[in-house]
Amino acid sequence: MSVERTTAAGGMETSYGFKSVGPGDKQPLVNDVFHKVANRYDLMNDLMSAGLHRVWKDIMITALNPPKSDARFSLLDVAGGTGDIAFRAAEAAGLGFQATVCDINSDMLEVGRGRAASRHLDDRVSFVEGNAEALAFPDRSFDAYTIAFGIRNVPRIDLALAEAYRVLKPGGRFLCLEFSTVDMPGLDRIYDLFSFKVIPPLGRAVTGDAESYQYLVESIRKFPKPNAFVEMMRAAGFSRASWQGFSGGIVALHSGWRL
Numbered sequence: 001m002s003v004e005r006t007t008a009a010g011g012m013e014t015s016y017g018f019k020s021v022g023p024g025d026k027q028p029l030v031n032d033v034f035h036k037v038a039n040r041y042d043l044m045n046d047l048m049s050a051g052l053h054r055v056w057k058d059i060m061i062t063a064l065n066p067p068k069s070d071a072r073f074s075l076l077d078v079a080g081g082t083g084d085i086a087f088r089a090a091e092a093a094g095l096g097f098q099a100t101v102c103d104i105n106s107d108m109l110e111v112g113r114g115r116a117a118s119r120h121l122d123d124r125v126s127f128v129e130g131n132a133e134a135l136a137f138p139d140r141s142f143d144a145y146t147i148a149f150g151i152r153n154v155p156r157i158d159l160a161l162a163e164a165y166r167v168l169k170p171g172g173r174f175l176c177l178e179f180s181t182v183d184m185p186g187l188d189r190i191y192d193l194f195s196f197k198v199i200p201p202l203g204r205a206v207t208g209d210a211e212s213y214q215y216l217v218e219s220i221r222k223f224p225k226p227n228a229f230v231e232m233m234r235a236a237g238f239s240r241a242s243w244q245g246f247s248g249g250i251v252a253l254h255s256g257w258r259l
């Protein structure tokens with residue numbers, strides 16, 4: 001699990017893929033991964049998932065169910081990268097919708113800004129550099145908080161959850177889409193084979209970088225199981241915390257409310 005533990009020396013460790021690292025060491029390594037792959041990130045998502053990431057993201061937007069009217073609705077999409085979730089939400093929502101994409105990586109955000117302009121969504125979707133562990137937004141300022149395939153990259157998940165809770169308005173929705181644990185006999189072996197034997201070489205062919213994709217598949221295995229993550233959400237204060245698995249457990253959508 002990507003949960004911190006205390007070392008003999010009294011410091012805290014977390015995981016960077018299969019390696020144990022100090023929490024201060026993980027973030028620069030993660031940042032390096034996304035700086036290297038930013039320009040090819042969206043193409044790689046389609047290739048790695050055979051387009052399935054689009055279906056999973058649509059499931060998240062259906063759960064979010066932003067108002068179709070012109071009622072004001074503000075979404076914070078953290079670790080939002082190149083903007084996929086914010087764009088999908090904006091396209092599903094009415095005229096009162098505004099999204100803020102927050103990501104720690106300026107290269108991912110730059111790709112996102114270009115995509116927003118070409119989709120004519122730049123008036124409804126803005127991009128802000130920031131860390132999920134310490135958000136620069138006031139308390140109780142958003143109607144919804146989404147994070148897709150992002151939270152496993154954050155060194156201190158408990159801090160990110162506490163920040164999510166803090167910035168949500170009472171009645172606000174938290175949704176987290178993340179890779180999970182394949183629970184279908186047969187599919188688990190094929191999935192492991194594909195993850196470790198196909199994805200890193202594919203990453204090398206498309207982005208020139210196999211190591212980044214080796215980290216990504218390892219980090220999936222280290223992420224807490226859905227029930228453990230739901231417990232972390234409850235510990236952060238979320239009510240009605242629940243999860244649902246999709247595609248044989250490849251991904252899970254976690255939901256909670258600030259009530």
Ligand SMILES: C[S@@+](CC[C@H](N)C(=O)[O-])C[C@H]1O[C@@H](n2cnc3c(N)ncnc32)[C@H](O)[C@@H]1O
Pocket residue numbers: 027030031034078079080081082083084085102103104105108130131132133147148149150153154155
């Ligand atoms: C796999 S990408 C997901 C991007 C997007 N949400 C999507 O679904 O396509 C993970 C993103 O998490 C961002 N990230 C990693 N650590 C972060 C942190 N501490 N705070 C905010 N964003 C972070 C990375 O920069 C990267 O853009």
